[in-house]
Amino acid sequence: MSRRVVITGLGPVTSIGIGVDKFWSSILSGKSGISRVKGYDASRFDTQIAAEIHDFPVEKFVSKKEQKRMDRFCIFALAGAQLALEDAGMTSETYPKDRVGVIVGSGIGGIGSIETQHEILRSKGPERLNAFLIPMIIINMGSGLVAIRYGFKGPNTSVATACATGTHAIGDSFRIIQRGDADAMIAGGAEACITPLAMGGFCALHAMSRRNNEPERASRPFDKGRDGFVMGEGAGVVVLEEYEHAKNRGARIYAEVVGYGMTCDAHHITAPLDDGSGIAAAAEFAIRESNLSIEFFNYVNAHGTSTHFNDKFETVAIKKVFGDRAKKIMVSSTKSMTGHMIGAAGGVETIVCALSVSRNQVPPTTNYEEPDPDCDLDYVPNEAREAEVTAALNENLGFGGHNAVLALSKLK
Amino acid sequence: MSDTFQRIKEIVVEQLGVEEAQVTPEASFINDLGADSLDQANIVNALEEAFDVEIPDSDAEKIATVGQAVEFVDSHK
Numbered sequence: 001m002s003r004r005v006v007i008t009g010l011g012p013v014t015s016i017g018i019g020v021d022k023f024w025s026s027i028l029s030g031k032s033g034i035s036r037v038k039g040y041d042a043s044r045f046d047t048q049i050a051a052e053i054h055d056f057p058v059e060k061f062v063s064k065k066e067q068k069r070m071d072r073f074c075i076f077a078l079a080g081a082q083l084a085l086e087d088a089g090m091t092s093e094t095y096p097k098d099r100v101g102v103i104v105g106s107g108i109g110g111i112g113s114i115e116t117q118h119e120i121l122r123s124k125g126p127e128r129l130n131a132f133l134i135p136m137i138i139i140n141m142g143s144g145l146v147a148i149r150y151g152f153k154g155p156n157t158s159v160a161t162a163c164a165t166g167t168h169a170i171g172d173s174f175r176i177i178q179r180g181d182a183d184a185m186i187a188g189g190a191e192a193c194i195t196p197l198a199m200g201g202f203c204a205l206h207a208m209s210r211r212n213n214e215p216e217r218a219s220r221p222f223d224k225g226r227d228g229f230v231m232g233e234g235a236g237v238v239v240l241e242e243y244e245h246a247k248n249r250g251a252r253i254y255a256e257v258v259g260y261g262m263t264c265d266a267h268h269i270t271a272p273l274d275d276g277s278g279i280a281a282a283a284e285f286a287i288r289e290s291n292l293s294i295e296f297f298n299y300v301n302a303h304g305t306s307t308h309f310n311d312k313f314e315t316v317a318i319k320k321v322f323g324d325r326a327k328k329i330m331v332s333s334t335k336s337m338t339g340h341m342i343g344a345a346g347g348v349e350t351i352v353c354a355l356s357v358s359r360n361q362v363p364p365t366t367n368y369e370e371p372d373p374d375c376d377l378d379y380v381p382n383e384a385r386e387a388e389v390t391a392a393l394n395e396n397l398g399f400g401g402h403n404a405v406l407a408l409s410k411l412k
Numbered sequence: 413m414s415d416t417f418q419r420i421k422e423i424v425v426e427q428l429g430v431e432e433a434q435v436t437p438e439a440s441f442i443n444d445l446g447a448d449s450l451d452q453a454n455i456v457n458a459l460e461e462a463f464d465v466e467i468p469d470s471d472a473e474k475i476a477t478v479g480q481a482v483e484f485v486d487s488h489k
Binding site (some may be wrong): 063066067127128132135 | 446
């Protein structure tokens with residue numbers, strides 16, 4: 001029998017709260033983190049809103065010197081890891097250092113630094129480029145920096161599967177502990193791409209909401225009036241531990257990771273399959289691995305981006321997985337509040353599932369006003385719900401056709 | 413204290429996040445101010461830009477302390 005894996009620490013870094021307490025109270029009250037972009041002049045862009053983290057308390061997480069050497073996404077990765085480790089009551093001494101690993105991925109990496117340095121290349125020439133440019137922009141540096149700070153010498157890699165990154169990172173870390181290559185993993189995703197180039201690129205894809213005059217109402221997954229996603233930023237990092245080790249040290253256990261499924265649509269670079277079969281197959285793999293009856297699953301944290309096609313096809317997929325029971329499943333998209341945090345989304349949404357399972361509280365989908373005939377499930381509209389959550393799925397889909405699903409349950 | 417020293421002190425404080433008082437002429441970038449080779453490359457870069465001088469790699473390798481940086485700049489600008 002393979003080793004069991006539990007979640008013992010949570011590190012959310014989001015526009016609606018940093019750390020578990022603030023984050024969860026915002027989620028339950030339906031708070032929006034979306035406002036007009038402040039980080040740069042967005043007036044010439046079709047989309048001028050985002051879920052930016054304003055007044056980020058950077059000094060709590062990295063020194064002045066470190067700030068000079070890191071892109072914002074890596075600062076978020078370190079912040080998420082620090083919060084998750086503190087929440088788990090775990091220090092760099094809790095386990096032998098070679099038994100702890102790290103996978104904190106990113107969808108896009110240090111694009112803000114690429115933009116700043118490219119400007120210097122154009123205006124001042126190659127001699128003036130920052131010696132830290134390359135270590136600042138590479139996606140794997142999130143995992144590298146977390147390991148360097150804490151001395152974790154176990155398995156260390158990175159994931160870059162766009163919007164599915166965080167979920168793949170946690171799923172792959174789950175596998176690493178299951179097969180015995182590590183006893184604990186720091187896992188999740190970090191993203192900081194509310195920058196002119198990245199936002200301009202997503203505008204060019206016509207993927208983002210243009211509801212610029214109503215920022216807080218712009219991310220409206222499954223609502224008939226949805227018109228695209230809203231960019232978010234931050235990190236979602238968790239501490240995973242092998243169950244016996246966690247139990248022996250008296251760790252608080254939020255949830256058990258009981259299954260992980262991944263597939264690829266092999267269809268289109270940005271559009272999901274219209275029959276939902278790719279994400280449905282990933283969900284079925286995760287449920288099968290759990291050895292739990294499908295009746296046990298009653299909450300799905302959907303990818304729910306607030307784009308026309310994602311929400312429609314994801315609804316089809318949930319019906320494919322749950323059949324007649326689909327309408328009884330609570331389905332919510334917390335992107336209605338956090339925005340779409342791209343590579344960090346799966347990390348934050350796994351945190352949501354862990355808290356839902358642990359506390360029997362289900363987050364709402366906010367801004368749900370007008371039902372769409374194509375989206376006819378229980379999206380937990382606008383109000384959080386107290387309900388026993390026996391087992392939950394976290395679903396994420398990424399450009400490239402990547403699908404990742406994690407199954408979480410109360411400790412079996 | 414020369415103007416050059418004052419300006420270099422500002423650059424070092426900015427690049428390395430150290431206190432002004434730590435930046436003495438005798439201070440070694442690596443041993444006293446916590447720099448690594450990448451920090452040193454950035455400091456040389458900032459000196460070249462601030463003083464409009466060129467510092468070839470062969471000279472950069474010899475600049476180990478703040479005082480040596482001041483000397484180099486004063487003799488080349």
